Amino acid sequence: MPDFDLTPDQEAFRAVVRDFAEAEIRPRAEQMDATGEFPVDIVRGMGELGLLGLPFPEEVGGGGADYLTYIVALEEIARVDQSTAITLEAGVSLGAAPIVYWGTEAQRERWLPPLLTGDGLAAFGLTEPDAGSDAGATRTTAVRDGDEWVVNGSKAFITNSGTEITVLVTIAAVTSRGDDGRARISNIVVPSGTPGFVVEPKYAKMGWRASDTHGLTFEDCRVPVENLLGEEGDGFRNFLRILDEGRIAIAALGVGLAQACLEESVRYANTRTAFGRPIGANQGISFKLADMAVSVEAARMLTRKAAWLRDLGRPFKQAAAMAKLYASEAAVAATREATQVFGGAGFIDETPVSRYYRDAKVLEIGEGTSEIQRLIIAGGLLADPGSA
Amino acid sequence: MNILVCVKQIPDPAGPQELNNDNTLKREGKLILDESDSYGVEIALQLRDTAGEGEVTLISMSPGEPSGLRTALAMGADKAIHVVDDTLHGADALSTAKVLAAAVQRAGDYTLVIAATESTDGYTGTVPAQLAEILGLPSVTFAKSIRVEGGKVHVDRQTEAGYDVVEADVPAVVTVTAGVVEPRYPSFKGIMAAKKKPLETLAVSDLGLDLSSWGQNIVSVEDAPSRAAGEKIEDDGEAYLKIVEFLEEQKVI
Ligand SMILES: Cc1cc2nc3c(=O)[nH]c(=O)nc-3n(C[C@H](O)[C@H](O)[C@H](O)COP(=O)(O)OP(=O)(O)OC[C@H]3O[C@@H](n4cnc5c(N)ncnc54)[C@H](O)[C@@H]3O)c2cc1C
Ligand SMILES: Cc1cc2nc3c(=O)[nH]c(=O)nc-3n(C[C@H](O)[C@H](O)[C@H](O)COP(=O)(O)OP(=O)(O)OC[C@H]3O[C@@H](n4cnc5c(N)ncnc54)[C@H](O)[C@@H]3O)c2cc1C
Secondary structure (H helix, E strand, C coil), rough: CCCCCCCCEEEHHHHHHHHHHHHHHHHHHHHHHHCCCCCCCHHHHHHHHHHCCCCCHHHCCCCCCCCCHHHHHHHHHHHHHHHHHHHHHHHHHHHHHHHHHCHHHHHHHHHHHHHHCCCEEEECCCCCCCEEHHHHHHCCCEEEEECEEEEEEEEEEEEEECCCCCEEEEEEEEEECCCCEEEEEEEEEEEEECCEEEEEEEEECCCCCCCCEEEEEEEEEEHHHHEEECCCHHHHHHHHHHHHHHHHHHHHHHHHHHHHHHHHHHHHHHHHCCCEEEHHHHHHHHHHHHHHHHHHHHHHHHHHHHHHHHHHHCCHHHHHHHHHHHHHHHHHHHHHCCCCCCCCHHCCCCCCCHHHHHHHHHHHHHCCCCCHHHHHHHHHHHHHHHHH | EEEEEEEEEEEECCCCCCEEECCCCCCCCCCCEEEEHHHHHHHHHHHHHHCCCCCCCEEEEECCCCCCCHHHHHHHHCEEEEECCCCHCCCCCHHHHHHHHHHHHCCCCCCEEEEEEECCCCCCHHHHHHHHHHCCEEEEEEEEEEEEEEEEEEEEEEECCCCCEEEECCCCCEEEEHHHHHCCCCCHHHHHHHHCCCCECCCHHHHHCCCCCCCCCCCCCCCCCCCCCCCCCCCCCHHHHHHHHHHHHHHCC
């Protein structure tokens, strides 16, 4: 029997995360959006709650929770602030996960502890100026020279790569070419501050403004051979796994955002009056609320189901792509309609829906654009007609 | 250092509050840890951790599930005693103090009993002093910080003007003022660990108490009078003087 209730533990933790988000993040969200300030103390607070290591096994120092618990917690943070949510998502799903999954015991001991407590953050550098959706087109190279890898190239749009607590970035780089000339991509850990590793100034962004995003440049940047993460040549397969999981997490950001829009819109529709009655008394407004509520629920179910499949060890690639596609588009639609419900006030930064509107769009882009999700879903259907 | 913390489980103050036919508060839904008590729990955890040994034991009397106790266990308390007994329905503050005192006496050696200055729902603010009296212990109230040293408890006791420095022999009953520390959030691991911590459920008979005659009968409950309109001061250029005078009278400035 499927069970749509959270377990008592998941529910208890969800309530704690909501309290935390309401008390520690909400009062600062508007200000952080305005200044772009990166909230190191909030990251530490999330670390104390156990959020940064939540879905990793206890043996490596994680919380031992399943992915669904992590998704539920992420939705609560996302409901209050998208910037903080992407900082958490990138810290866990992109930063720590590769080291948990492919790190040797020595590598885990060396790099993981601060990442699981929120004392440090790691980034995942896949995208390049000329390799985004087509991430296999990676041009960054890492050439073996004695006991070292020599890295050259550049990365674009890398989250958490330049905060004051960032300790490393795991990059995808071409380490050799096969006989057929195909690039063999590997993951290499480059600690922050390594000579030849330059973190470019922060991008000015439309949304996610309090999240930390930089371009990275590597110029004859040397790291020890031990910094190879996983097997040489496994980099491509590895980042696909990272992205499949990350997509469920991005979907949770979308669910949280759409949920926030729904709550704000319902409240406003009941209190704002025009023509002598609450605006919610007009079907033109109330139907927006109905549609929004349906999309929140549908997005949440797709997202939780994808996490559930992953937790059972079943294939979840298609489900993750569906959740990411649907939830991000639901979030964009919900922010558009919430802004409409708020009228002029929705365009002003003092109401949160204005921030929500700016934060939403990137959900349709990061960790695979909507087009790429459709490619994955359609590709799966056509390759396996029985799955239709 | 072993510390006992009296914590009340209350209906969520954010939710609607309803009365039973006998004018007591309905406590049927999920009960939560009274926020007033979270400060005492935090202080107790800090004292235990500073001492490097000992246990924090929670004591509570309430109907229903120990959901609020679980929160405090998830914060880091070591174990809990929960007194649940239908015969306690409608108990007043003195009876509550008697029950808590009996539970304290079962809890073994302890240095301090910590409670909040007043609860959020009943807020008579009388249970802790009565508890101290029954136990024959010193009672120190309104603590903003607590230190135990040389067989004594040293308390900075909040007053309107600042604070008094008070000391008392241990064991003692100390009440903590709300807001004096930042209670920690339960972590995920804390929530998981809480499920395995000892939680003893007791009835009145287990405590060897005879509570055949309760002192309380709530005759009626009235709505609080709606707030009277404030005083309007027309500004003739000197209104600020009247406002300052008013504030001084209220001892606000
Ligand atoms: C704020 C932010 C944070 C990010 N954080 C990270 C990070 O931490 N790590 C990281 O590695 N990357 C990160 N990214 C990069 C992100 O994953 C990429 O931007 C995304 O994958 C798209 O790549 P692109 O920007 O190169 O777009 P392009 O690939 O150039 O795509 C441009 C357009 O063409 C479409 N398109 C491309 N190919 C096809 C096709 N075959 N069929 C149909 N349409 C197609 C795309 O959908 C898109 O609409 C981040 C991006 C942003 C904006
Ligand atoms: C079946 C049942 C029904 C009850 N119904 C009611 C009711 O309708 N109304 C009502 O006010 N109370 C009710 N109680 C609880 C009990 O009667 C009150 O705790 C008591 O009246 C003390 O009142 P107070 O909240 O004013 O305490 P205060 O003196 O304001 O409390 C100060 C501090 O003493 C400690 N303390 C107080 N009470 C408890 C407790 N129960 N357990 C642990 N620590 C405690 C806490 O640290 C608290 O912060 C009920 C209890 C039971 C078992």
